[in-house]
């Protein structure tokens with residue numbers, strides 16, 4: 001069976017070395033030494049100013065919205081995972097959808113500008129599949145209209161824009177370190193910011209609002225993560241170069257094998273280094289996509305319709321007019337990609353797709 005992804009696991013002994021330390025210290029959670037170590041190593045590896053390690057990428061979005069004090073309307077992309085939209089709704093704000101660019105699959109800055117009202121307080125944009133948004137255009141709009149910018153950078157481990165980690169952009173960037181991600185800590189996430197005051201605010205928000213054991217700086221939530229999760233992150237970080245290289249190599253193999261397949265691929269933002277975290281293909285029709293999935297499934301291969309459905313049609317939001325996203329979501333498929341996927345498997349998947357197209 002080949003799934004759309006397969007979580008990387010280090011040698012069990014590498015993990016156990018960290019776990020022994022947890023047993024020795026009997027310190028399981030609440031900002032323990034492994035969490036601190038992981039934060040320092042990630043900051044160094046990614047070259048970001050401030051980073052807080054959190055329970056997951058969804059709580060990261062919620063804390064980012066809360067820390068920036070966003071209210072009213074937040075302009076967002078309809079082409080993302082549901083957590084992007086639900087975090088906005090969960091925080092009591094209204095998601096307002098701006099359609100996407102048909103080539104990069106990221107939110108279209110021109111559509112953002114059209115969606116601004118006197119209730120708009122922020123923009124929440126996703127760097128889809130780790131491909132940076134049009135960051136300069138979005139920042140220009142935000143500056144002009146005095147809006148805050150959050151980037152849902154869940155897919156972006158290793159992506160760079162203009163020579164820096166893409167996590168450096170926006171008021172706050174969020175990451176997911178879920179098991180399906182290129183770098184993972186089983187469950188996990190982070191917020192990154194260049195603003196020390198925001199960091200302080202998010203640090204107390206992560207820990208129920210505690211300022212000291214008996215005083216509270218404001219409303220907080222439980223956004224913490226455990227020593228066991230941090231241990232997995234520390235072990236996995238030692239292999240990150242190899243994981244990234246394997247993604248790049250596999251993407252090149254797919255490119256070669258699929259040269260005859262009539263599919264569209266995302267256009268990667270200029271001035272960026274992409275992390276190849278996913279291998280999405282866009283079929284000419286939904287019918288061709290469905291036939292391809294059925295044939296792959298018959299061969300025990302399970303790609304994923306990602307992202308599907310387009311979020312502006314969710315039943316708990318005010319629906320938006322987003323034809324580009326709706327159309328893309330109906331025809332896009334993420335093909336299997338993981339550190340251990342073999343050349344023969346990529347060739348097999350590709351042959352099936354070509355056979356479906358040509359029959």
Ligand SMILES: Cc1ncc(COP(=O)(O)O)c(C=O)c1O
Nearest residue numbers: 056057058081083154176177178
């Ligand atoms: C774009 C995007 N945002 C947010 C999330 C949520 O992250 P988590 O699963 O860590 O809560 C995901 C997870 O897949 C995602 O793909």
